[in-house]
Amino acid sequence: xxxxxxxxxxxxxxxxxxxxxxxxxxxxxxxxxxxxxxxxxxxxxxxxxxxxxxxxxxxxxxxxxxxxxxxxxxxxxxxxxxxxxxxxxxxxxxx
Amino acid sequence: xxxxxxxxxxxxxxxxxxxxxxxxxxxxxxxxxxxxxxxxxxxxxxxxxxxxxxxxxxxxxxxxxxxxxxxxxxxxxxxxxxxxxxxxxxxxxxx
DNA sequence: GTTGTATTTCATCTTTTAATGTAATAGTTG
DNA sequence: CAACTATTACATTAAAAGATGAAATACAAC
Numbered sequence: 001x002x003x004x005x006x007x008x009x010x011x012x013x014x015x016x017x018x019x020x021x022x023x024x025x026x027x028x029x030x031x032x033x034x035x036x037x038x039x040x041x042x043x044x045x046x047x048x049x050x051x052x053x054x055x056x057x058x059x060x061x062x063x064x065x066x067x068x069x070x071x072x073x074x075x076x077x078x079x080x081x082x083x084x085x086x087x088x089x090x091x092x093x094x095x
Numbered sequence: 096x097x098x099x100x101x102x103x104x105x106x107x108x109x110x111x112x113x114x115x116x117x118x119x120x121x122x123x124x125x126x127x128x129x130x131x132x133x134x135x136x137x138x139x140x141x142x143x144x145x146x147x148x149x150x151x152x153x154x155x156x157x158x159x160x161x162x163x164x165x166x167x168x169x170x171x172x173x174x175x176x177x178x179x180x181x182x183x184x185x186x187x188x189x190x
Numbered sequence: 191g192t193t194g195t196a197t198t199t200c201a202t203c204t205t206t207t208a209a210t211g212t213a214a215t216a217g218t219t220g
Numbered sequence: 221c222a223a224c225t226a227t228t229a230c231a232t233t234a235a236a237a238g239a240t241g242a243a244a245t246a247c248a249a250c
Contacts, residue, residue, distance in 0.1 A: 001121050003114075005187050010114040012186070017108035018238085023101050035197060048239060050198055069196045069247045079185040086181045090174040091107075092100050113208085130227060143209060145228055164217040164226045 015059040016080075020044060021052050025075065025084060028062065032074035110154040111175075115139060116147045120170065120179060123157065127169035 001009070016022055023042055027033060039049050053073060056062045063076040075081055096104070111117055118137055122128060134144050148168060151157045158171040170176055 001187055006118050006121060007114050009182060009186060010112050010117045013108050013112035017105050017112045019102045019105040022105045026096050026101060082185055083181065086178065087104060090177055091104060092096055166227065
């Protein structure tokens, strides 16, 4: 890996390496969820969720669609799904 | 994944998500290296390298052996090797 | 248009992380 | 033991990330 790729990869990992964001990604593994549905599972404020979602969006990890006044989020990069799956296999093989 | 596992995983990812630390891990993929050898490839100070190594050690990602006044570092967790390999495949398939 | 719900933006504060320089430690060689 | 090399520890500073609360936006329903 060249330095530029390492930097990009580090940035990607960093965006995944916050407990709230990692949890959001896990929740979004198999379905899309609105902000409110996410907040119900992640114990923090709406504003905080929103900020974390923005980080994931900025990184291109997730995107969203609007429906009425709900915003449904989903993982937009298949590689992230694979990476999460791999981490799961490696570090939580029993589940 | 339960919350505790998510927290642990996030912590692990965080320790890998700094460009210098990720580069160190890449360098250590196939061989052990002394602090000086690492510093030669990562452009920063000795003290800084040392601090980053400490973070990786604290996380149990790498360990080291002493020989004379050199300290040789290596990746001690096979799962980290696999994870790096997977990231490589997913995000830099051309290399 | 007013009310209500969902989400975001903004500003601020706090906490954490990273970098830097210097001093200290450990080991080697003469 | 003096001089030297490699590495770490410590203290300080600088920078970035995270949380919080209040205000703003967007849409829907009445």
